[in-house]
Amino acid sequence: MPAAVAGDLQRLQAFARAHIPVAEAMRIELTGYRDGELTVRAPLAANINHHGTGFGGSQYALAAVAGWALLKLTLEEAGLNGDAVIHSARVTYERPVHADLRLVARLAQRERVLSACRKHGRASAGITAEVYDGREPAMRFTGKFFVTMQDTGNAKD
Numbered sequence: 001m002p003a004a005v006a007g008d009l010q011r012l013q014a015f016a017r018a019h020i021p022v023a024e025a026m027r028i029e030l031t032g033y034r035d036g037e038l039t040v041r042a043p044l045a046a047n048i049n050h051h052g053t054g055f056g057g058s059q060y061a062l063a064a065v066a067g068w069a070l071l072k073l074t075l076e077e078a079g080l081n082g083d084a085v086i087h088s089a090r091v092t093y094e095r096p097v098h099a100d101l102r103l104v105a106r107l108a109q110r111e112r113v114l115s116a117c118r119k120h121g122r123a124s125a126g127i128t129a130e131v132y133d134g135r136e137p138a139m140r141f142t143g144k145f146f147v148t149m150q151d152t153g154n155a156k157d
Contacts, residue, residue, distance in 0.1 A: 054097030063141035066105040067127035089143035105129040
């Protein structure tokens with residue numbers, strides 16, 4: 001991973017942990033960003049249920065934080081200064097997670113989202129994510145986020 005990307009992930013992770021309390025409690029780590037995909041992890045020990053597997057609420061929260069972070073990275077990469085909030089989501093739990101939570105998040109229609117942000121100062125963005133148990137998806141997340149520009153039309157400094 002390029003040093004600039006690693007620095008962006010560390011900065012965004014620190015911001016999330018300082019301003020989104022569940023990110024700190026869950027010990028969320030932004031571990032990779034490549035080709036529009038964000039990889040995130042959280043230790044099982046901090047996100048365990050009474051069955052000894054990954055807590056469903058933690059998996060949902062991991063996806064919500066990952067969606068926000070992916071949108072922030074996408075905006076910054078495009079030179080835009082904006083923010084995102086979750087509007088709605090649907091999750092399906094397919095199997096228990098027996099190890100640390102590992103999630104991969106993707107942004108649908110990246111260019112449409114960026115074009116709307118530039119033109120209108122806001123956009124609706126679709127995020128999909130999966131939490132894996134080994135190689136198999138254990139949870140699938142489909143979320144809708146609202147994106148707003150903080151300085152409409154201006155590039156990030």
